[in-house]
Amino acid sequence: MLSKQSIGVFDSGYGGLTVFKSIAKLLPGYDYIYLGDNVRAPYGNRSFKTIHQYTWECVQLLFEMGCPLVVLACNTASAKALRTIQQQDLKNVDPAKRVLGVIRPTAEVIGNYTSTKQIGVLGTKGTVQSNSYGIEIGNFFPDVKVYQQACPLWVPLIENGEHNKPGADYFVKQYLDQLLSQSADIDTLLLACTHYPLLQDKIEAYLPDHIRVIAQGEIIAQSLQDYLRRHPEIESGLSKNGNQQFFTTTDDTLDFDQNATMFFSEKIKSTYIPVK
Known part of the structure; x- marks a missing residue:
């Protein structure tokens, strides 16, 4: 029942x-x-x-x-x-x-995590194309600059159980490099897909120590x-x-x-x- x-x-x-x-x-x-x-x-x-x-x-x-x-x-x-x-x-x-x-609640607080006022957003193609995070974060933190990167292969990797294998490293690094190439001052990365926490350890391994990774849970x-x-x-x-x-x-x-x-x-x- x-x-x-x-x-x-x-x-x-x-x-x-x-x-x-x-x-x-x-x-x-x-x-x-x-x-x-x-x-x-x-x-x-x-x-x-x-x-x-x-x-x-x-x-x-x-x-x-x-x-x-x-x-x-x-x-x-x-x-x-x-x-x-x-x-x-x-x-x-x-x-x-x-x-x-999940977008508005995240946008309400994510600006509190950054010192440089520059945030990177990792998400699906749909989330990035909608620019929902750019708009919502701008409403709460107009002085914060948002950079976004779609990671279309991460969800299939995770759902096929490949995310912990060495082959996933290439695609993790590829998307991170593409995002960080947009700005050297990003100090906060938002995992804007609820799958991505399963890749968090790999993501952090390819980031400088000063960049903080934020999951949404x-x-x-x-x-x-x-x-x-x-x-x-x-x-x-x-x-x-x-x-x-x-x-x-x-x-x-x-x-x-x-x-x-x-x-x-x-x-x-x-x-x-x-x-x-």
């Missing part, structure tokens, strides 16, 4: 589990439902229209499963679908429901904690049994469970849920 009034966490596949892990660690008492749209992943190179369609379909599934609040733990979905969902779709379904993303968890504190009308309706449930749109749940463990750092058991 599904937990009612759970917090929904959505990603196009596995990456959102790195964010969910941080959320569950900081806020363990709530009930959660995680949904990965693995059958249609990756989202990174798809069009705005397609990403919005897929994301909205999955958000509605989470609504149907009893989630009044959904976190898009996916940078691509946050960049290409969140605004339309918040400003248009929710009005037609239930204005009382809430959908949050703890930032998003703290932002959600603050959001619930500021919205008691939502927080009070959430069920608090400490339950976690996992769903995937691929019928190969065994494969999902095996790969998900790599991201979530715990064994999980998922349930298949079809999309239209």
